[in-house]
Amino acid sequence: MNIFSHILGLPRIGSMRELKIAQEKYWNDEIDLKSLFNTGKNIRKSNLKIQKEKGLDFISVGDFSWYDHVLHTSMMLGNVPNRYKMLEDTCINIDTLFRVARGFVTSEKTLHASEMTKWFNTNYHYIVPEFSKNTYFNFSWKQILEELDEAIKLKFHNIKPILLGPISYLWLGKVVDGKKFSKLELLDKILPIYRKIFLEFKNRKIKWVQIDEPILALDISKRWLEAFIYVYDYLHDKDLKVLLTTYFGSIAHNINTIKDIAVSGIHIDCVSENSELNIIKNKISKSSYISLGVINGRNIWKSNLKKIYEEIYDFVRYRKKIFISTSCSLLHVPVDLQLEKNMDINFRQNFSFAIQKCEEVCLLSKALKENKKSVLSKNVLKNFYKESNLYGLCSKIQEKHLRRNNSYDVRYTIQNKILNIPTLPTTTIGSFPQTKTLREARLKFKDNKISLEKYHSEIKEYIKNVISEQEKLGLDILVHGEPERNDMVEYFSEHLQGFLFTQFGWVQSYGSRYVKPPIIVGDVYRKKPITVKWSKYAQSKTNKLVKGMLTGPITILLWSFCREDISKYIISEQIAISLREEVKDLENAGIKIIQIDEPAFREGLPLRNKFKEKYFNWAVNSFKLSSSVVSDQTQIHTHMCYSDFNDIVEAVIRLDADVVTIESSRSNFKLLKCFKKIKYPNSIGPGIYDIHTTNIPSVSDMKNVIKKYIKIFDVKKIWINPDCGLKTRNWKEVRQSLKNMVIAAKDLRDKI
Incomplete structure (x- = not known):
């Protein structure tokens, strides 16, 4: 019996975020190449050492x-x-x-970054490949070799290189020149490069190569x-074995093709x-290996x-040629539990x-090879969940709790009369750059080096300055800047019951952007208000309207490591009830x-069409449960970014938010087509510039963007905003970009 162990990839960030630190220093010219x-x-x-020392039979290379x-x-x-080919080099x-990832400014023009979107149903993002009918390919970047x-x-042995497969690569990309053609027409240009790479593998005595083709878990056409x-068939080589790798879902529905x-x-x-x-057990030839994730x-x-x-056990004995592995790459989990020295052992012993x-x-x-289940006796998950009365609370939810008092059209009229919002209102998504002083104060407070009173005074000073900055820039609707928040999910989970936190549990989201997901270990509920104090303070510093800022139930759920003993729907209801209480308290505070915000709404969507409506039902209801508690005159916004809105636009309508703000700038506004096609009825704020690059669009550029929006949507329902929060930018970039945005909006407002 042949049983081998391997993984599909490790995190590439370093146990102490070494990659992030080095990247950002390089971008800031603080270190050399x-x-x-x-x-x-x-x-x-x-x-490499981790894989060898832990005893894996095959060592993965190419996951960096x-x-x-x-x-x-x-x-x-x-x-x-x-x-980018126009550059001298x-x-x-x-x-x-x-x-390509971050954008680039030359002396002559601004080159925008390529579009970024979610990697299937995860919070990892990838840069979308761009194709035209005449795209030329060649083996240019040889890092894999x-x-x-x-x-x-x-001197590592049994090395298994990893490549993204050519078909999934084409599927994940987009056509950019407007000429309709099938991306599959580019296959014959790409395949000789893969064959060349395979030859290089053979020359290095490689026996197995892992080719990732995750789109096999999707509903894809016969072609x-x-x-x-x-x-x-083209790539087949008797001297190089290919492990065709799928993940994130079942492939049973495509098995009749996969078997051949x-x-x-x-x-x-x-x-x-x-x-x-x-279903798979008897479909794949017994001469083939099956890798069980x-x-x-x-x-x-x-x-x-x-x-x-x-x-x-029976499957392994029947098949005989087996790999034991992880379900997918481990880039979606933190690096090392042993770093969590401060975590309670009663919790830590249950994590991996x-x-x-x-x-x-x-x-x-090892247990399967030796036919000894007894060697697994120490690997036992110990139950520590504590039940509460929240199940009873969730059972009391009624249909009336999931809807506003009146329809959007009625609310729109009421809100315009009471809130006095101008045409093309300008605002931001929520966060502003956090100063060094603020970050130091937060760290000192966590280390008990300053008092809560001193820490709060620093936050108040920041909020006062941010309100002043926004008033000087001329923004119509202000935000408090979120100085008290480390991360949009971590902050709320710190103030809710039922969560546990890591010290070094970083996971890559994209590039140098990492998150530290909290862990849901019990029932979720709110003991006291979370954001009301800071929103109320910010509103007291201005005569303009200040938005209250919350993270939505689906995003908190999906950007946490979720408990597995109850359904996600129950957990999302618990979170939604907590947020519902917060929303009502914000309204009562004026x-x-x-x-x-629900940037993860698309992320939770199942890969296969037949399971999507079930998800939409509970995800939409969770949002509406949190938001529908307010009166008609209170305006509810939501924000979503880096999603394929074609898949979710009808569900976005069902959310019934008064205003939805979305990311559209990186995609060259193609995401707006689905909103236009379906005649999105509520107000919308398509981001007019990309905040994830250093590029600062001119007033003229922004006016041209707004003019595109006016052709698509009712001008009275368009909001003007960046495409995401501004926390990752510096103040110089923020001031100039927002200044240009406000000028552009007001110039067009005066001409309408």
């Missing part, structure tokens, strides 16, 4: 990335957007990669499915709902290895981060506009 490269090399070396792995694939294939290098040579030189047969693909093995995500392993790569709970052993998941994979593999 050599120092940046040394950081990457050290992280890769550490990840300077920004994201899809962008790496674009660079590898020489697919650089045409606007046409050689693809790491600066090219960063420019450099990393292989690096591992070989360090795209047939492309898999063509591609892997010329590969040596298939990886299956056995953790996702509806994995349907029994039985260790959850997206959550931090310790695996019940005994249960997994029992569930797959990336390094610990490698141990679980090896332990389960806050007339309340924004409930």
